[in-house]
Amino acid sequence: MLPALALILSVAATACMVSGQATYNGGYTDATQVRLRIGNGGAGQSGLIGAWANAFIQYMVQKNGTQPFLVDWVLGDTTQSLNNLAAGSIDVAVTYNDAAETQALSSGVAVNRVYGFRDHFLLVGPPSNPAQINQTDDVLVMFNKIVSTGNADVTTPPDPTVRPPARFLSRFDKSATNIKESQLFITIGQVPWAFTYSTWYHQYPRFPLQAIQGASLLSEYTLTDRGTWLSSPDSVTSALTIFKAGSDDANDLLLNPAHVLLGKNTTDPTIAGAFLSWVVDSAGGQQVIANFEKNGQVLYSKAP
Numbered sequence: 001m002l003p004a005l006a007l008i009l010s011v012a013a014t015a016c017m018v019s020g021q022a023t024y025n026g027g028y029t030d031a032t033q034v035r036l037r038i039g040n041g042g043a044g045q046s047g048l049i050g051a052w053a054n055a056f057i058q059y060m061v062q063k064n065g066t067q068p069f070l071v072d073w074v075l076g077d078t079t080q081s082l083n084n085l086a087a088g089s090i091d092v093a094v095t096y097n098d099a100a101e102t103q104a105l106s107s108g109v110a111v112n113r114v115y116g117f118r119d120h121f122l123l124v125g126p127p128s129n130p131a132q133i134n135q136t137d138d139v140l141v142m143f144n145k146i147v148s149t150g151n152a153d154v155t156t157p158p159d160p161t162v163r164p165p166a167r168f169l170s171r172f173d174k175s176a177t178n179i180k181e182s183q184l185f186i187t188i189g190q191v192p193w194a195f196t197y198s199t200w201y202h203q204y205p206r207f208p209l210q211a212i213q214g215a216s217l218l219s220e221y222t223l224t225d226r227g228t229w230l231s232s233p234d235s236v237t238s239a240l241t242i243f244k245a246g247s248d249d250a251n252d253l254l255l256n257p258a259h260v261l262l263g264k265n266t267t268d269p270t271i272a273g274a275f276l277s278w279v280v281d282s283a284g285g286q287q288v289i290a291n292f293e294k295n296g297q298v299l300y301s302k303a304p
Contacts, residue, residue, distance in 0.1 A: 020034075037091050043119070077178075079175065
């Protein structure tokens with residue numbers, strides 16, 4: 001009876017674990033034990049999570065005398081990362097939705113939250129600009145033009161030798177990006193994903209780098225983030241135009257703040273707690289943010 005119970009518990013524990021996308025050792029090749037697991041999507045794909053992980057390991061070893069250890073990055077969008085935090089599959093989640101994060105705190109899934117950095121959403125699309133977006137337009141006006149032109153193009157398809165039809169590529173995956181574009185559509189009174197969903201609304205559930213690549217190949221508008229844009233190859237970004245970019249203004253609809261949440265059921269509370277303190281330290285995680293570049297450009301802004 002007891003061996004059978006032990007087997008069941010072992011299987012259950014294994015089931016709640018998720019595979020890491022990458023493992024970082026801070027340059028200590030003798031490190032063997034994973035003591036921190038971080039869930040995130042876009043900042044992991046851009047390389048920031050790796051930069052944070054390596055710098056944090058070095059800090060803990062050199063300043064605190066901790067034995068070298070490993071940090072796992074677990075790939076997941078905001079919804080997946082919060083679910084993984086609830087399941088105890090990760091120790092820390094780096095996410096981008098205030099409402100979902102607040103619920104995680106109030107429900108006890110997370111026990112602490114700090115402001116990690118500021119990313120920024122970008123509305124991008126084909127240079128042919130079928131919706132005739134003006135870069136001086138408000139972002140809500142831009143979304144309204146995409147809707148209007150998309151609907152008109154369904155009724156009367158444009159001559160493909162003149163321009164492509166106006167289409168919007170949505171990651172449609174409950175990610176922070178999907179939630180943000182949904183909020184923008186709803187703000188202008190539109191729900192293009194509703195049954196029967198608008199045919200110009202292209203549901204493309206992929207992670208950030210793959211989604212922006214799809215938009216470039218298909219000549220579609222999409223919402224992405226600055227980190228993903230600067231992490232994408234020229235072959236992708238050269239086929240797209242930035243029509244609106246978010247700023248650091250707290251009231252900007254395209255600001256994309258990233259918070260770091262500490263899970264209730266961490267495997268190593270000492271390391272996980274130290275990571276949250278280090279992330280907000282001006283000489284720690286914030287210094288990494290200030291120095292993190294792609295193609296000669298700093299990707300993110302430090303936390304306010």
